[in-house]
Amino acid sequence: FSNLLGAVYRQGNLNFSKDGNAVISPVGNRVSVFDLKNTSETLPLSTTKNITCVGLSPEGNLAIVVDEGAALLVSLVTRAVLHHFHFHKAVSSIRFSPDGKFVVTKENVALMYHAPGKQREFNAFVLDKSYYGPYDETTCIDWSDDSRCFAVGSKDTSTWVFGAERWANLIYYSLGGHKDVIVGCFFERDSLDQLYTVSQDGTLCVWESDTEPNGLVLKRNWAEPETKPRLGEQEEEEEEEQGSGEGEVIRGKPEAPSEKKTRNVRYKQISRHFFNREGDFNNLTAAAYHKPSHLLVTGFASGVFHLHEVPEFSLIHSLLSDQSISSVAINSSGDWIGFGCSMGQLLVWEWQSESYVFKQQGHFNNMASLAYSPDGQHIVTGGDDGKQVKVWNSNSGLCFVTFTEHTSSVTNVAFTSSGFVIVSASLDGTVRAFDLHRYRNFRTFTSPRPAQFSSLAVDVSGELVSAGAQDSFEVFLWSMQTGRLLEVLGGHEGPVSCLSFSPVQSVLASASWDRTVRLWDMLDSWQVKETLNLTSDLAVTYRPDGQELAVATLNGEISFWSPHTATQTGSVAGRHDLETGRKETDKITAKQLAKGSFTSLCYSADGESILAGGQSKFVCIYNVREQMLMKKFEISCNLSFDAMEEFLDRRKMTEFGSLALVDDGVDISLPGVDMSSRHFRPEIRVSSLRFSPTRSWSATTTEGLLVYSLDGSMVFDPYDLDLDVTPASIRKQLRLQVWSSAIVLAFRLNENALKQEVLETVPHEQGVVCGSLPDLYVEKLLGFVAACLETSGHLQFYLSWAQNLLMLHTQKLKNSGAILPTLQALQKSIQRHVDGLSKCDFNMYNIRYAAALSRQRGV
Template sequence: MKFSYQFSNLLGTVYKKGDLLFSPDGNSVISPVGNKISIFDLKNNKSATLPVESRFNYTALDLSPNGRFLLAIDDAGKAFYISMVTQTILHTYHFKRKVSRVKFSPDGKYFAICKESLVFVYKAPGYSVGELNPFELVKCMRGAYDDTSCIDWSSDSKVIAIGSKDMITRIYGINRFANFGIQSLGSHRDAIIACFFEENSLDITTIGRNGHLTVWECNIELADLKLWVPEEVVQTEDDDEKPDDVDDSRAESTEDQEKADKRREKEISMEEEEVATILSYKRASRHYLKELIKDNPKATLISAAYHKSTHMLVTGFSNGAFFLHEMPDVNLIHSLSISEQNINSLAINNTGDWIALGCSKLGQLVVWEWQSETYVMKQQGHYNNMYCLDYSPDGQFIVTGGGDGKVKIWNTLTGFCVVTFNEHTSAVTGVQFSKNRKSVISASLDGTVRLFDMIRYRNYRTYTSPRPAQFSCVAMDNTAEFAAAGGQDTFEIYLWSMRNHRLLEVLCGHEGPVVSISFSPSVSGTTLASVSWDKTIKIWNTIESGSDHETIEMQSSVVCVAYRPDGEQLAVATLDGQISFFETKFANQTGYIDGKKDLGAGRSDTDLITAKQNLKGKSFTSLCYTADGECILAGGQSKNVCIYHVGEALLMTKFEITQNRSLDGVDDFISRRNMSEYGNLALVEKREEGDVSIKLPGVKKGDMAARSFKPEVRVYGIHFSPTGTAWAAASTEGLIVYSLDQGMMFDPFFLDESITPDSVKKTVKSKEWSKALMMAIKLNEKPLLQEVLESVPHQDIELTARTMPVMYAERVLQFVGLALESTRHIEYYLLWVEHLLTSHGQHLRQTSAESMPLLLTLEKSVNRRHDDLSKLCDFNKYTLEYVLRQAKMRQAKLEAQQATDDDEEVMCVDD
């Protein structure tokens, strides 16, 4: 079992807060997702998360004009200069204060940041601009009486406009110009939200928070700006080459006279130019955009974006509406409302066709094509926390349930949400895929258990209890014939038949809420294990004995139960932080793990006890066995996820899922900046009433009535992929996926000194296919193994697969299953799969427990390629039908035309 799992992707969360960006080609959207950054490829329909993590949430982002560098700044003012080519951090810089905006100049040589009432301009490092010294300060711009809120550069990167909350927009020059000074543009009655220069012009548009839009015209062009020349003597080349025979006194007097004449001429010419071309602005027009929102007069303008080449302005309001206007006449082009919450960020791609909108409160990211009025992408995570998850049998999909009552299906390959079911009216507490991947079952606190069809994407059946009950967990057996759900308030377990959809049994016996249930994964097993807060584990034989059960007493309340993949072992987690193991045949305890110290303490800002005392209340709340059953994955009320070896009861590795200090409970100690002589300042909430924000015992979400609160970091659910190559955790930040990096791992297999890449290639040239393939497997280098495998002629595949030993055949099958996801030689690799399974299928059936991850990986790859090819074939099929139909219509038209021509010829002959 390998434990080199690395962070792979972040699902379930598409936008938190901050600036949205489009890539220079306009095909990708860059979105800040908490303390991580996700990239959504709209052309290839994929998403990826950069392996860059900050200690606080990102808020200000901007991309260099060439798309190679990303500047991301978090809440604490720490800047990360990231290379988009290598996806690594090149440099970090701490601004010590919160930065509201950052903007690269159009030529990529500078970037400006807004920090409080100041704006700083730095040189942008990079080979393209010839500057390698990072964050070299060029200029500091002062003058604002309040915090600065927006920045925009002129097209030639010489002039910068700065908007502030003091309702004034100021124009500065990066260099000193002779006919230019600091310009202050007023006429607004609220804070400036955005300001935009026109392309190749100094004309500017300013927008206030109250919806006032003002268009300003400049009396000069960009080319008319004159650099200021200091009044100092500029030596000429003739001065240095003065002849020796010339009298010095005479030369100095003549020289001084010439310099005085030149200075006088220069002053006169500059005075004439200043009188003629001094820069000034006049207000051309003023518009009130809020008039378009008649149903909500209290709505305010939150964000704006401007596409300079097409003169298109997009504005977003606090009621979820956004408008498109054509500038400078401010003609309304399009209007739409996507939600009822703030549109916090807007972005337009390079062609001006797509508009990206982000809503932080809903966690929603929308890309809208305004010309066709269609969604290019519409993704939204769970509104509240994500409480449960489950992998599909082939590992291609993940189903999640959240506190918002929604059930979402996520594609692990693309990272996008496939479908959302919103039939539940309360929090979803349990979800599970059926073994045939055709249906999903979910349980909710609304008292219903629902079945969803994964083919037609609909809720086709709903189960309820005889008397109203809140369901806290759900399970489905291996054959998808029975479903069970545990009651949170009735302390009962309800069993339904999924064939006739009737309630079969109500299992009574628990004296506390039933928090977790699980069916035995054995083929013919209908054994059900349930745990409760009454400190008992009950094992039910649901079909043969009905309500008769076996009870195992525990020392503490039990919160989770999980079966080993072969069904011969049972693991339970208790509130005292222990994981106990029982063999299922005789219900004897075989071992236990004390994992309390591995959880990590974590102290909230408002905790009145230390982290050491807080650790006593921590426990694991979710368990899952690995694919081979040797190890177990455990997560709970902390930021750590642990993998233990079951047989040795040892901690194999521990993963820290987040370092985000914007969440509560990440640090073990409270910062001394928050400690005063009167106590912890975090206990005093900043509001007029002075209420204390002390959370109640057992509260998971935080005080929702508080003006500001930090969600506490937790791992609500974990699950291992059936293929054994990845695992996922449902946490406060979203659905975090960790996977093995197959390409970077060197894992030799029975390697000896005689096996080298050269010897393998020599064996291939001698056409000893089976020997060469076994040598490549021993060396276990992916490029070499692929070269040897694809060099085997298709007519020799059957013989090579038949003569290969079983242990090598499993390795080849594993490589083929991974290669099928990306290769173009689909038929060739499917021939390998067919002959390997035909020759060694009997052995794989006998060792099904060990070979199950291998077969599931193969099934996942085949299903994915089938889905891709079926869509392509259907498209080609309908296209060919259309072409044939057009050909038939054209042939019929030609035949009719020919018949008409023949009739006309006959009539002419008769005449």
């Protein structure tokens, strides 16, 4: 797994990194890190269900990722999972203190744990204290700057202040004053005496205490019982579930504890403010507070967000977003505000300049198709969300243009051979061509009678565009140059499910539900050249050399055909490899169900393997020659999706049937209110698969666009290792200036840092070194040069290496089919630099100005 594209935020809370330059966002059951310098990365970890909250340590090195109950302790430095833990109940919020402890709230209890990793012990989560106070579920947490106490908000409209230590004058304190759910509670900077609480109905209460932070007195007599006796067996069982019986239990009552020798901490409300003054009442859904600048940010269900300076409650800024705001976060400097919106949008707003620093949005609904550009730099995706065609940069993982001309679901997308034109088919009856130079829709192809286009193909030259209709059973052909309809190919007796042009001939293959695949000759009056009869068919694709055709059928088989002789050359039975999952409402097991089929096929660049996926969580790679399964990928382990389980879940079975058949997601509303706020579980499926021209492949799934790469992140993966292959011996060869031997030894040890050191030590004018390398290491060196060109600043150095390797070994490289992905990766790297440098003409005047200024000052 390499990256996740197409989804930027689903639910949960946002976090900024410690330096404030990256946003950590939960995406389904994964975590993505968006660097605001325009790169994104998805961490190589996943939870079993959708993530509900993420807590970030004060140093920014650790994160605790929590789904509905299970938690992962993750190192953000090594990207590794350090510890697993289960809280047994749904967790509503988690927050680290400035000194490293953290508090977790679940149901009506707050659990405080010791700082993870401070002591050498097996269990990273050691329970310190359990705090019982609210009567309803807890919603939010905030710590004071000195880590001496924390505040917890609740759905019962109360806010509780608890002492992190056994203070004699502050064990617990309950604050009222609100009429709705508490959304946020915030301490003032370096202060205990100023506290802000914000509720869902748009009310801000300001509280003042009569005690300074240094006024807290530590309780000396530890034997004196300050806690109330435990209430019932159920709570005793809950405390045992925390994994450590050493934690103290502190129970609070709505009134403050009675006074003893030490005067207790008391709060009083000094002011109250309302956000909904104009009468446009809507729920306040998220709030964040930046203590150094006294900046309070609030987001609303209508998409409005406000910036206020407190405690004066003076409005600084107000803006309207187009989506409901679910989460708000402020970076450490207070300049940037991150917003997570409920429909999958992530915004970073710089409030001083009133501009967006970062704005990304995925598809509203499932992705339906994808295509790679010929150089592998761009990925285009089409979605079921009605209109969107998005283009993604495969290096940064970010979307840089969205086309919204379609008015219905986009069923298929394709690049032309030039890589600058995107063609998309839609159920709205149009096929559109988009220009990546000017970002516009420059051609719209339509049929004489309205038709819903379900399939699409563009020939190798980019001159012919074909689309298949699912309602009229016809295939339409247009000219890209003129936009004119050239021909309507009739003959199929069912909806056209898939189209594919031959890479070497003007032959179009069309698969239909009428159980045939027809080969149409584009040069001979668009006549049917061959008809392949099958039991049923869904998808068809050509091998890159055009000498073989693969067809997926409904019974889960992949058959291989020769397009010249119309004879079947082999088949793969993949019905049991697909392993269709069992839906919640199914009454039989997945094994008995076994009705899955492959809906998407794709050949690898060398034609030796075929990638297949369908209505399942698995993607299979088959060897075409041996007709056997090579590897099976599980694209998701997220149990929040349907059709993930293999067996019946007995916990959901009652005497009246499965609980899944009961729609318990409908809130009981007033009579006449629309009851459409139902929740549903999307079904896991793979809608489209493509091999990249370089060393990766992608799949559009219910989860998003998943990118899998052949470039693993292993630190030590040697090749042909021997005892004399050591870093010391390699550096000795460099000192002796035996360049060829040093390069070979470095590639045998296969450590990237050492390979780069060796290569950059060799003088670039030593072209004879390239000629003396063995053939095997020429391919490895060329692949390494292509990878270094992506990131290194030594552009001319690595370009000269690539030029010498290609000039001296052209004949040998021509005969190697496996070198094609490496060459395309090299072309992709060079093209990216060409695009970047060709836009730098405006720098010429800046350089002239700097040079003139330096001469004037005599520098």
